[in-house]
Amino acid sequence: MFSEFLQFLFTGITIGATYALVALGFTIIYNASHVINFAQGEFLMIGGMATVSFMGMGIPMFFAIILAVLLACLVGVALQRLAIAPAKNADVVTLIIITIGASIFIRGIAQVVWGKDYHVVPPFTGNEPIRLGGAVLNSQSLWVIGIGAVLVVALIVFFTRTLIGRAILGTSMNKLAAQLVGIKTQMVLMLAFGLSALLGSVAGVTVAPITFTSYDIGILLALKGFVAAAMGGLGSGLGAVVGGLLLGIVESMTAGYISSEYKDAVAFSMILLVLFFMPRGLFGGRTVERV
Amino acid sequence: MTKKSLLRRAGVVAASLTASVLMSAQAAEPIKIGSFLSVTGPASFLGDPELKTLEMYVEKINEEGGVLGRQLELIHYDDVGNASNARNFAGRLIRSDQVDIIVGGSTTGATMAAAPLVQQAGMPFISLAGAVTIVSPVQEWVFKTPQSDRMAAERILWDMERRGFDKIGLISGTGGFGASGRKQTLEVAGEYGIEVVADETYGPSDSDMTAQLTNISNADGVDAVLNFGFGQGPAIVTKNYAALDIDLPFYQSHGVASDAFLDLAGDAAEGLRLPASPLLVPAALPDDDPQKAVVQGYKEAYEERWDSRVSTFGGYAYDGLMLAVQAIEAAGSTDKAAVRDELEDISGYVGVTGIYNMAPDDHNGLAPESFRILEVKDGDWMLVD
Structure with missing residues (x-):
């Protein structure tokens, strides 16, 4: 009985950690511009697919990951320069629609360059799962959780302690005022897209050993990641992680104890409830306090 | 095979020989093979190898002198995995392109959307999609090559x-x-x-x-x-x-x-x-397996031509095209009713997917053993x- 519960919990953590890491990627651009970047999933995809393709050229995994992350950053910056910047006076909804268009474009290119097959990224440390109290935990999940934790701390430090981080927050609160105090808002936005791509591609590589990777993995992962981010309160790093883990654990418990048919229904009902009673999400209040 | 059907087959071959001589004498029009496939879009993993296979074998058959002395002409459209596109394209193939037979329909949705049109027009149609609903209940003009789920x-x-x-x-x-x-x-x-x-x-x-x-x-x-x-x-x-x-x-x-x-x-x-x-x-098939040569031949030809791994789905298109060619040859013409009858009459055709034995109540012709x-x-x- 207990080992069963433990197994469902571990499964939930594995799923939830993936969602959480993906959700984190939405925070930076949201904080900088209140734009929800629907091309975030494509950064994840580039992280995974580029790693596979660099490793295929014989580059060791560690360097392949670094190259893939750099490539994603370039794409992020290019996205801001070529698609977002030219529409500088457009409102948020228009920008969101631009990111949707960009995501379709990037996916199309990836399909031509890398093909349509699924690929496997080897786990960072061995294939052997960890056994604990009669249940098994995927060792890659620990990496996902660990990297998620590091990123949360890094994000909090970045937004509260560094000048650039504050500049990003300032830009999101009042673009004109930010410009008046000497913040180059276009520069800040470009930086935000670059950083967000970095975060996304790191997440993409880290979850790839669990989920596999393909040119369209971004759609699948980003959808649940976005839900997790919204539930945790958009813009909050801690919220993204809590939202992701909660979503994963609820899904896995429902699949385990009720029926796998209902797991998405239960998860989404929970989100509706959370957003009904706490429209800003679980940790959404924080953003306001920072003012 | 019974003696009677052997005799009939011999007759058909003789007829088709005569026909081909006559046809080539008047530098005949090409035989038009129509197709709508999901070459791009979510089902492109089906349509892409299917189109490659059709193109490759139409070329090959033409180099070897065509069918009934006439060249084959492939007319194909990309339905992007969308059933309503498939229906439009099937209509276009029937009315404006006036093809002789349709080999296509990568997905069950596309096939079922086109089926009423081919039924109405009396157009032989070989589908490349999986679901059992395509051939059960049997529709007069609709056949399919893949095994059902x-x-x-x-x-x-x-x-x-x-x-x-x-x-x-x-x-x-x-x-x-x-x-x-x-x-x-x-x-x-x-x-x-x-x-x-x-x-x-x-x-x-x-x-x-x-x-x-x-x-x-x-x-x-x-x-x-x-x-x-x-x-x-x-x-x-x-x-x-x-x-x-x-x-x-x-x-x-x-x-x-x-x-x-x-x-x-x-x-x-x-x-x-x-x-x-x-x-x-x-490679694992025993040498006396009737499918071994066909399968190996298709695999080698495909991989050499396209430099990518062969897939089961391309095999469905190979069988679809070959069944069409065989039926047209047996009918000795592209008369649609005759081709349809010959399709229904195919037995013992050794394909990539399996050995086909069509019957009036079985428009798939494969056994689970395939x-x-x-x-x-x-x-x-x-x-x-």
Whole structure:
């Protein structure tokens, strides 16, 4: 009985950690511009697919990951320069629609360059799962959780302690005022897209050993990641992680104890409830306090 | 083959010879083969190899002198996996292109959308899509080359029965392929004396199925587990299965019968069984297997021409085209009713997918035995049966 519960919990953590890491990627651009970047999933995809393709050229995994992350950053910056910047006076909804268009474009290119097959990224440390109290935990999940934790701390430090981080927050609160105090808002936005791509591609590589990777993995992962981010309160790093883990654990418990048919229904009902009673999400209040 | 049909065949050959002489004398018009396929879009993994196969073999047949002394002309449209496009294109093929036969329809949706039009127009149509609904109930002008998912379920259950399993756990994807496979499995399981004691599902974007597998392995008296699904899901199920150390025989469906699946699942796939086209294991087929030469020939030709791995789906197009050519040759003309009758009369045609024996009540012509049972051994496919 207990080992069963433990197994469902571990499964939930594995799923939830993936969602959480993906959700984190939405925070930076949201904080900088209140734009929800629907091309975030494509950064994840580039992280995974580029790693596979660099490793295929014989580059060791560690360097392949670094190259893939750099490539994603370039794409992020290019996205801001070529698609977002030219529409500088457009409102948020228009920008969101631009990111949707960009995501379709990037996916199309990836399909031509890398093909349509699924690929496997080897786990960072061995294939052997960890056994604990009669249940098994995927060792890659620990990496996902660990990297998620590091990123949360890094994000909090970045937004509260560094000048650039504050500049990003300032830009999101009042673009004109930010410009008046000497913040180059276009520069800040470009930086935000670059950083967000970095975060996304790191997440993409880290979850790839669990989920596999393909040119369209971004759609699948980003959808649940976005839900997790919204539930945790958009813009909050801690919220993204809590939202992701909660979503994963609820899904896995429902699949385990009720029926796998209902797991998405239960998860989404929970989100509706959370957003009904706490429209800003679980940790959404924080953003306001920072003012 | 009976003596009578032999005689008739000889007559037909003689007639077609005469016809071809006559035709070439007047430098005949090409025979138009129409096609609508999902070359791009979500079902492009089907349509892409199918189109490549059709192009390649139309070229090859033309180089070798064509059919009935006439060249073949392939007219194809890309339906992008959209059924209403498929319907429009089928209409265009029939009315404005005035093709002689249609070989196409990558997905069941596209095929079923086009079926009423070909029925109305009296156009022979060979579909390349999977579901059993295409040929059951039989529609006069509609044929298909792939085995149905029902046959896959029957083949798997047959192997389970043979190994003495009577209680199985089922896990399936909620996508079209998995959902249909689940339905067929539940329907036919009883005929093999097999009871499905656990029935779990997973969504197309799920990244871990350990919870479902835990429930299956805890079900009372379960002897074996079957996964019906498509895409990356079954590979994740396979990895989770191995991680949980479940000590039960594991089956997958033909949906993952490709080398790409082995790359994804790695060591975790060791020992699992699935039904598949012999195209996966041409080398493992015994020399006296009638399909060996056909399968090897197609695989080599495709891989040399396109520099990419051959897929089962391209094989459906190969069989579709060859059945069409054979029917036209047997009919000695492109008269649609005659071609249709000859299609229905095809027997013993050895294709890539299987050996076709069409009949008025069977417009697919394959037996469950056309699926070979394969087992993964040392990271490769091994032929069990």
